[in-house]
Amino acid sequence: MELREATEADIPTLIEYWYALATDNEPYSRFNELVYDSQAEVPADGFRNQLERDGITNYLVEVQGETIGFVTLRDGEHSSRQYSRYLMIVNLYIKDAFQNRGHGTRVVEKVKELARAADCDHLKVSCEWHNVDARRFYTNTGFEEKQVTFVQSIE
Known part of the structure; x- marks a missing residue:
């Protein structure tokens, strides 16, 4: 499994995968x-x-030359905290036919390698509270629950 940095030519694939993730x-x-x-x-x-x-x-997730998903990463820092430099997984999507085969776990491992190379000291990710499968996946890949995000309409 490889992560390949997306290019302009990959935008249609990114849209396809993002739309699937967003509708899910x-x-x-x-x-x-x-x-x-x-x-x-x-x-x-x-x-x-x-x-x-x-x-x-944005990276495309490829297995034996086939694109099976994507991951979006964003870097950031909290200069006043002990753990200050982070890499955040903004989006992570693996096509249905390739889920539950360890690909997502391997993506997280590759993201850790990228974070280490960028001198980050932690990873971040968020998911929908009621998405039990996503919460289980992130817990199983070593993430700890840290905070809850609240949202309110201003209509």
Whole structure:
């Protein structure tokens, strides 16, 4: 399993996988409701901007030359904390046909390698509270629950 940094040519694949991940997360909260009725409506500009932006990187997950998912990483720091430099997993998606085969766990291991190489001292990730499978996956890959995010509409 390899992580290959995404390029402009990979934007259609990133959109496909992001849309699958986003629609999977819609049922967990009304705040996850998408404005797009299909992946064809998702603008490429968001991913194009990420490709040009420092501090955020999209990688395609490849197994024997086949793309099976993607991961989005963002770096950051909390300069006043003992654990100050982190790499955050913003998105992690593995296609259904490849889930429960250890690929996600291997992605987390590769992300740890990238974090070490970038001189980070910890990883971060968040997921929907009611997504029991995601919470179990992250717990099983060594993450600890740390905080709860609250959200409120301003309508």
